[in-house]
Amino acid sequence: WTHINAFAGEYEGRPTPAMGRFSGKREWETVYHGWTLDKALVDLGFVRNDGKTLMPQPHLHMDDSKMWKLEHVKDLPVNSPLEGFRALSAKEREAAAAKYREGYKIRPI
Numbered sequence: 001w002t003h004i005n006a007f008a009g010e011y012e013g014r015p016t017p018a019m020g021r022f023s024g025k026r027e028w029e030t031v032y033h034g035w036t037l038d039k040a041l042v043d044l045g046f047v048r049n050d051g052k053t054l055m056p057q058p059h060l061h062m063d064d065s066k067m068w069k070l071e072h073v074k075d076l077p078v079n080s081p082l083e084g085f086r087a088l089s090a091k092e093r094e095a096a097a098a099k100y101r102e103g104y105k106i107r108p109i
Helices: 002-006 028-032 037-044 081-087 090-102
Strands: none
Touching: 028 081
16 A cells, blocks of 8 residues: 555645655665666665675675675666566556465475
8 A cells, every 4th residue: 555555646636745755765676676786785885985895795704805896796687576566567467466366386406
């Protein structure tokens, strides 16, 4: 309800100029939809003072040669599932929702 109604430009025919806009940004998925991961991480401030090393690391090695840098995540797309869902036609949306409701199976390797 919230993402459809409260963050909409209007609700029941009345404009909602402040709904969902008090922080200046909405949910991160909408803000960064269509960006690349390296640019989103820079915008979020997740890069160290050297301007190239990521603050979050997938390991505890402090050796600089093992650190993840912006070049490692360059050109990886950031796309919002919600924005993709909204772009579907009514028929495609219903088919996607039906498939989602089916759930998923865990298949051991």
